[in-house]
Amino acid sequence: MLKLRTSDAGFDKAFARLVKDRRESDENVARDVQTIIDDVRLRGDEALAEYTERFDQHLPAEDDWRIPAEACREAFDGLKPDLRAALELAAQRIRAYHEAQLPEDRDYTDAAGIRLGARWTAVDGAGLYVPGGRAAYPSSLLMNAIPAKVAGVERLVVVTPTPKGLVNPLVLAAAHLAGVDEVWRVGGAQAVAALAYGTKRIKPVDVITGPGNAWVAEAKRQLFGVVGIDMVAGPSEILVIADGKNDPQWIAADLLSQAEHDPSAQAILITDDEGFADQVADMVGVEIALLPTAKVAKASWDAHGTIIVVNSLDEAPALANALAAEHVEIATDSPERLFDKIRHAGSVFLGRMTPEAIGDYVAGPNHVLPTGRRARFSSGLSVLDFMKRTSFIAVSDASISAVGPAAVELAEAEGLAAHARSIALRLGQ
């Protein structure tokens, strides 16, 4: 854990290092991923089977590649009642928040008599990657699948590896609840390639979202442009801005809630109370000991955990904007005062009663958020990731004279003679 004070000489340098700290895997997977993509594109299901057998140590039978809808329904029906109710509450709240995100079409005629507008439509098909093993979170499935369905996507396809043939019933249950249309037992870069190019078995999709390991992330990056993707995702982050009036145990738990995700995750506390800072640091140690996820959480906190003591919390927004963190908690009495000055953040959690984890599950806004300072230029997942906009223009016989001559002038200046002629002919020139 690193401790900094803004009043210390050398703070600027140390903070700049923190901002530049790249916690993302530099694993050199680009070439391997390209080989896999080319191979799946060329040989389709045959390549998919070979990679699946090699990486998942399991080769599904001919009729077992697709997990039937019935199996998903059964998994859902088999949930213990409290968990089923919790999933249902989460789904309902996520749906409500994302329904209000649906963009409005535009269609108007302006003063020049030209009709202009834009029409939004959903993509035909979306693919959702769901990791196998430890990171197979039903909440992530809901957070990706529900916006797609709210957007109006007709064909929503889940791919998920089933190492040694084992499926995660929680994931199947969430797929049922979210209305997923197809679930395939394939994973890794090979599954992403299959979604992008299609195989005999799996029809291609138009957009691919969902979390994954370095191979999956690299495959999405390489296939960006062949399909749409949501974002390049990195390890999770939390920035907690807290005054000294918080319970140090609560804040310690909040910091650890991101640290427990990944040894590369980062938890940062900014506080104006040095005594409180020390209490939180102590409490992190106490809390870690209680966690089944202690090993991961400790690795993250030791390597990347940071406490910054400021003279006044008024210094916090500038630091937060430079960090552009995925999650920002503001645990003060008047959090809006600071929030109004924070421009770059994935999601902000206001007040002492809003731990970040509430947003991971049941608040409603999406928990798929930009990491690695990408909140400077990108947003959390939304219905817009599954939609596209078609603009339209209608010029009438009467209105072409209002804009046509200027367009001819510009086309000629740019040396585009056919552009100019296509308008000039209609102007009777």
Place this chain on the structure above:
Amino acid sequence: MLKLRTSDAGFDKAFARLVKDRRESDENVARDVQTIIDDVRLRGDEALAEYTERFDQHLPAEDDWRIPAEACREAFDGLKPDLRAALELAAQRIRAYHEAQLPEDRDYTDAAGIRLGARWTAVDGAGLYVPGGRAAYPSSLLMNAIPAKVAGVERLVVVTPTPKGLVNPLVLAAAHLAGVDEVWRVGGAQAVAALAYGTKRIKPVDVITGPGNAWVAEAKRQLFGVVGIDMVAGPSEILVIADGKNDPQWIAADLLSQAEHDPSAQAILITDDEGFADQVADMVGVEIALLPTAKVAKASWDAHGTIIVVNSLDEAPALANALAAEHVEIATDSPERLFDKIRHAGSVFLGRMTPEAIGDYVAGPNHVLPTGRRARFSSGLSVLDFMKRTSFIAVSDASISAVGPAAVELAEAEGLAAHARSIALRLGQ
């Protein structure tokens, strides 16, 4: 030019080939671009100078890398009056259309007493690539710069190569009109790398947009994630859907207005009138002969031009959706009837008086549009490309009991103990 009839045996196969036709450069530039990016990242301005001298055959003097605002103003003042008025009309109409695109923030408290919302903000800095030479279009500068300024971007930076030191006064004039903040004489992958990572001279930006050659496009693709980018762009396309009541000369000019952009551009006509199809084909030959851009237009039309004769225009929307073209003209009396069935298109031009070129200059909607079938999943450039959304959540003492227990249930099911504890502690558990 290829001619197909939907009534012919073998149409499906031929049409599938047309849809799959990749007209994008496969130039193997990826490795060279990566070398340039790494070099600029490491050595900054020194590398930038070396590449500029090599590729642009020109090394600006120490104080001449940046083109002063004054030079842009002078270029604008020096325009002939008609051209200046045309640029001003274009800028005003583009601004009006994009101002209405500004997204609304959300802030509400739901039935559970939880405050939820989303706040949109502009990126701090945007970089705009403007090609040198033939493809340096002032209209493209306006189409990229104005949405950025409407979004609220404070620092808008243009990079543009000046081969042998020559600048394009039209581009400088447009930069002045659009309120560009900095113009630098650098181009190629090295300019994109400088914008993404920053050098001593050029501060980094958060988003990079704008057209360019294969090297520029590849640099943007590789730097996606370090910065935001608009899209992966390919050669231009037009699909004209026209009945037999059109003037074949007008339609020929429309087809050629895209063909003249690039030998890889594609112009396609769908008509239900075989006689009209032949008249258009003849007229394309007549019109090409009149064009200063004849060489490019002919190369495009010969290699990629296509006429599809359908039994009824009712067949057109399905073909249009499969092609997902950048530009779609519908030249019929009731174009809405077909438009209502077209889901995948960058921009649609309705009626006989709306040639695509009107949209390139003065209509208002953006002319930066998805190519290469990417209208299946992506949209034209908009203010949203220069903005990002921060969601927020505020749970009160009273409302945490409404959602907290469900969140604890889900966190425990996912094995994320610190997530569960951060909520359970606040519930007094």
